[in-house]
Amino acid sequence: MPRMVPLLFSSLVVLSAGLVSAQDTGGSINFATTADPTFNPWSPTAFVESNLINELIFPGLTRWDKNLKPAPDLATSWKASADGLKWTFNLRRNVKWSDGQAFNAADVAFTFNEIVLKKELAANGGSTWRNAVTKVNVVNPYQVDFILSRPWASLPTYLGYFAGILPQHKFAGVTDPWKFTDFNKQNPVGTGPFKVAQVISGASVKLVRNDLYWGGKPKLAAVTFKVIPDSNAQLAQLLSGDLDLISVGNPETVERIKAAPNLTVDLSTANVYYFVALNQDDPRFQDVRVRQALLYAIDRPAMIKSVLKGYGQVATGPIAPVQKGFYTKNVQQYPYDPAKAKALLAAAGYKPGPNGVLQKDGKPLIISMPTAAYQQLTPISLLVQQYWKDIGVQADLKTLDWNSYIQQVIVKRDYQASAAWWSTPADPDVLPYYDSSAANVGNNIPNYKNPKLDALLEQGRKDTGTARKATYVQAQKLMATELPYLYLWYPQSITAYNNRLTGMRGVTLPADFQYAAEWSVK
Amino acid sequence: MVGFLGRRIGQGMVVLLLISLVTFFLINLAPGGPSAAARFESTAEERAAIQKQLGLDRPLLTRYGSWATGVLRGDFGATLSGGQPVAPILRQRLGTTLQLGLAALVLSVVIGIPLGIITAMRRNSVLDHSVNALSTLGMSVPDFWTGIMAILLFAVTLKVLPASGLADMSAGFSLSEWLRHMILPAGVLAFVMLPNLVRFTRASLLEVLGADYLRTARAKGVREGRVIVKHALRNAFVPIVAMIGLILPALLSGSVIIESVFGLPGMGRLAVDAALGRDYNTIMAVTLAAGFIVILTNLVVDLAYTVIDPRIRHD
Numbered sequence: 001m002p003r004m005v006p007l008l009f010s011s012l013v014v015l016s017a018g019l020v021s022a023q024d025t026g027g028s029i030n031f032a033t034t035a036d037p038t039f040n041p042w043s044p045t046a047f048v049e050s051n052l053i054n055e056l057i058f059p060g061l062t063r064w065d066k067n068l069k070p071a072p073d074l075a076t077s078w079k080a081s082a083d084g085l086k087w088t089f090n091l092r093r094n095v096k097w098s099d100g101q102a103f104n105a106a107d108v109a110f111t112f113n114e115i116v117l118k119k120e121l122a123a124n125g126g127s128t129w130r131n132a133v134t135k136v137n138v139v140n141p142y143q144v145d146f147i148l149s150r151p152w153a154s155l156p157t158y159l160g161y162f163a164g165i166l167p168q169h170k171f172a173g174v175t176d177p178w179k180f181t182d183f184n185k186q187n188p189v190g191t192g193p194f195k196v197a198q199v200i201s202g203a204s205v206k207l208v209r210n211d212l213y214w215g216g217k218p219k220l221a222a223v224t225f226k227v228i229p230d231s232n233a234q235l236a237q238l239l240s241g242d243l244d245l246i247s248v249g250n251p252e253t254v255e256r257i258k259a260a261p262n263l264t265v266d267l268s269t270a271n272v273y274y275f276v277a278l279n280q281d282d283p284r285f286q287d288v289r290v291r292q293a294l295l296y297a298i299d300r301p302a303m304i305k306s307v308l309k310g311y312g313q314v315a316t317g318p319i320a321p322v323q324k325g326f327y328t329k330n331v332q333q334y335p336y337d338p339a340k341a342k343a344l345l346a347a348a349g350y351k352p353g354p355n356g357v358l359q360k361d362g363k364p365l366i367i368s369m370p371t372a373a374y375q376q377l378t379p380i381s382l383l384v385q386q387y388w389k390d391i392g393v394q395a396d397l398k399t400l401d402w403n404s405y406i407q408q409v410i411v412k413r414d415y416q417a418s419a420a421w422w423s424t425p426a427d428p429d430v431l432p433y434y435d436s437s438a439a440n441v442g443n444n445i446p447n448y449k450n451p452k453l454d455a456l457l458e459q460g461r462k463d464t465g466t467a468r469k470a471t472y473v474q475a476q477k478l479m480a481t482e483l484p485y486l487y488l489w490y491p492q493s494i495t496a497y498n499n500r501l502t503g504m505r506g507v508t509l510p511a512d513f514q515y516a517a518e519w520s521v522k
Numbered sequence: 523m524v525g526f527l528g529r530r531i532g533q534g535m536v537v538l539l540l541i542s543l544v545t546f547f548l549i550n551l552a553p554g555g556p557s558a559a560a561r562f563e564s565t566a567e568e569r570a571a572i573q574k575q576l577g578l579d580r581p582l583l584t585r586y587g588s589w590a591t592g593v594l595r596g597d598f599g600a601t602l603s604g605g606q607p608v609a610p611i612l613r614q615r616l617g618t619t620l621q622l623g624l625a626a627l628v629l630s631v632v633i634g635i636p637l638g639i640i641t642a643m644r645r646n647s648v649l650d651h652s653v654n655a656l657s658t659l660g661m662s663v664p665d666f667w668t669g670i671m672a673i674l675l676f677a678v679t680l681k682v683l684p685a686s687g688l689a690d691m692s693a694g695f696s697l698s699e700w701l702r703h704m705i706l707p708a709g710v711l712a713f714v715m716l717p718n719l720v721r722f723t724r725a726s727l728l729e730v731l732g733a734d735y736l737r738t739a740r741a742k743g744v745r746e747g748r749v750i751v752k753h754a755l756r757n758a759f760v761p762i763v764a765m766i767g768l769i770l771p772a773l774l775s776g777s778v779i780i781e782s783v784f785g786l787p788g789m790g791r792l793a794v795d796a797a798l799g800r801d802y803n804t805i806m807a808v809t810l811a812a813g814f815i816v817i818l819t820n821l822v823v824d825l826a827y828t829v830i831d832p833r834i835r836h837d
Contacts, residue, residue, distance in 0.1 A: 202787025403554030
């Protein structure tokens with residue numbers, strides 16, 4: 001028995017040492033992701049499962065502030081030349097990579113010249129960059145010049161949008177950066193607040209604090225991402241306390257989460273808009289009255305209520321209200337009005353056919369509408385089908401898996417109507433999604449071609465200050481009248497997290513993750 | 523016996539070859555493509571570049587030839603979703619699936635066979651009807667629902683078991699931790715598989731319970747327990763083993779859902795991810811592995827017959 005005393009004592013010492021060390025390390029939190037991530041923001045195999053994790057490891061030159069405007073990150077300041085064709089970025093000094101090497105301008109030049117701008121690599125989002133950026137020159141170790149082929153006022157915003165800088169020294173001698181699996185899948189090196197400590201394929205990724213982070217010691221000791229593809233399983237784990245934060249994809253679960261006293265539901269609005277694209281290669285949809293009629297026929301507030309449980313607002317164009325400096329609601333509106341829809345179709349030459357389907361020149365107004373069994377696309381398409389049926393338009397739905405859907409709708413453009421969404425930086429430059437040059441081969445999914453809109457969007461890239469706002473107000477008015485896409489709604493992003501997690505900025509998840517060094521646990 | 527084994531192994535190899543041919547051409551001709559090349563926001567130029575990087579611009583037959591040559595050399599290629607070698611990933615995932623499958627099988631056998639025996643012996647009793655009702659429930663309720671309900675009950679409400687994931691073995695193997703993490707997924711998988719075994723055991727036993735040799739055994743004064751275990755069960759066992767042989771591959775397919783719900787990094791989830799992402803090399807490797815397991819299971823079951831029933835010979 002007497003021997004128990006020192007044993008107990010030493011146990012207590014160990015225990016209290018453990019407690020002290022736990023306080024000292026700042027605790028850890030658990031997030032969810034849906035698949036094994038790729039630790040390289042530019043890899044074509046990095047998708048939504050990798051984006052947020054990469055933000056913790058690979059900061060960009062800029063990041064977004066609370067108003068989603070570009071703020072300094074690895075770059076401290078920047079300015080454009082008078083002609084807008086050269087942007088000079090001053091880089092932060094004394095930044096170290098997580099392996100101890102110094103970060104400098106060569107890393108920025110390498111990331112863009114050797115990865116992003118190389119056509120044959122097809123880097124993630126590379127076309128957006130190649131569209132305007134020719135190359136990046138090193139001026140001195142702490143200054144780079146972005147040389148542009150055409151003015152691009154949005155460059156600083158895009159530099160904060162999943163545009164992490166990679167370490168040149170780690171890629172020395174690597175011929176194919178996408179096959180550099182030791183880096184991309186196991187041991188990445190970044191300048192972010194966290195670094196990878198352990199990867200268990202299919203199970204978890206553990207990140208620990210990067211003590212070399214330029215912004216000081218991050219408050220949290222570790223962030224673990226558990227690989228949980230099933231959203232119901234993610235919710236169950238949030239409720240059980242095994243997860244600290246999830247992104248809620250199904251608004252129907254919000255009430256259940258709100259009922260849990262230890263959880264907080266956070267709503268934010270990103271620049272995301274849902275739409276129905278009408279293929280402009282189909283002559284029927286080249287008549288603006290038909291496009292307008294098909295939008296008048298959809299009861300969007302009712303759909304927001306049923307599909308989104310109210311967590312969204314009717315969209316008027318690609319520039320969402322979150323862009324306070326550019327958004328305008330003074331554009332043509334399309335309240336639910338089936339009578340007006342019918343009148344517009346009648347004016348366009350459509351008459352009731354024998355089976356209730358409108359027809360023109362003996363051809364019934366039947367629209368093939370492929371959709372995907374992905375998120376809420378199928379219910380959205382079903383509701384649109386129903387609304388169109390009410391005005392005598394028949395939509396034939398075909399539900400595909402996501403990859404097949406992309407092949408049919410995006411690659412082959414083999415569709416007449418289809419619902420999907422765009423998520424873009426909070427920036428009014430939407431040229432890649434509307435420009436005539438992007439029809440059929442790029443992000444202009446409806447293949448809409450309008451020289452007037454092309455010119456406006458090109459002008460917006462050159463303008464600054466109030467002129468820029470005026471240009472984009474004009475563009476919004478034109479898009480609302482012309483309807484290159486039938487705009488449905490701006491959804492709210494719903495995040496649920498455990499109250500023990502503090503320091504979230506409540507902006508959008510991608511913007512919050514850029515300030516992960518400020519997170520802590522109670 | 524040697525001839526039998528040689529014949530079966532030869533047949534197995536032919537089957538694997540056919541599986542590889544059918545799977546390769548089916549998945550490559552199916553609509554859609556690898557996720558990297560089927561990215562929503564990619565341009566046509568980027569998609570063409572990715573196709574070239576992945577070697578998908580080569581003719582299908584050439585691709586099958588180089589894939590098959592690689593496999594013969596033990597190289598299953600690299601994943602199209604990250605460029606990692608497929609073989610180590612498959613080995614790791616197979617380990618998890620085997621743990622889950624074997625745990626579920628043990629649970630099914632340990633619970634299912636005795637329940638089948640008891641319900642056969644007490645036919646039409648309350649117990650028989652209750653087990654019958656539970657079996658019907660197990661067979662008809664989808665496993666993802668049972669999984670979520672089990673998580674809600676044991677992890678969220680009672681907080682006695684972890685909601686998902688594997689035990690952290692970085693500090694060494696711990697049986698209790700392993701059990702804590704495995705009991706829910708294996709239990710749910712067993713709950714879905716168990717009814718087959720219970721009903722089959724019950725039916726097989728009922729068939730032999732009225733046989734003359736059992737009456738004779740009882741007349742000789744053999745105790746009832748011995749009559750059932752030594753005489754009845756031994757004869758009923760051949761179809762039961764055949765059933766276990768059928769359950770094993772079903773456990774593999776059942777693990778697809780269970781692994782997703784419980785966040786287990788197993789082969790089932792690998793297969794689903796690979797199929798959705800059109801990761802051709804991974805799909806091929808998983809399909810071959812699953813085919814190999816089924817062929818091996820069938821062989822083992824056939825061999826087990828000779829042990830259970832000496833009258834069966836594989837000459």
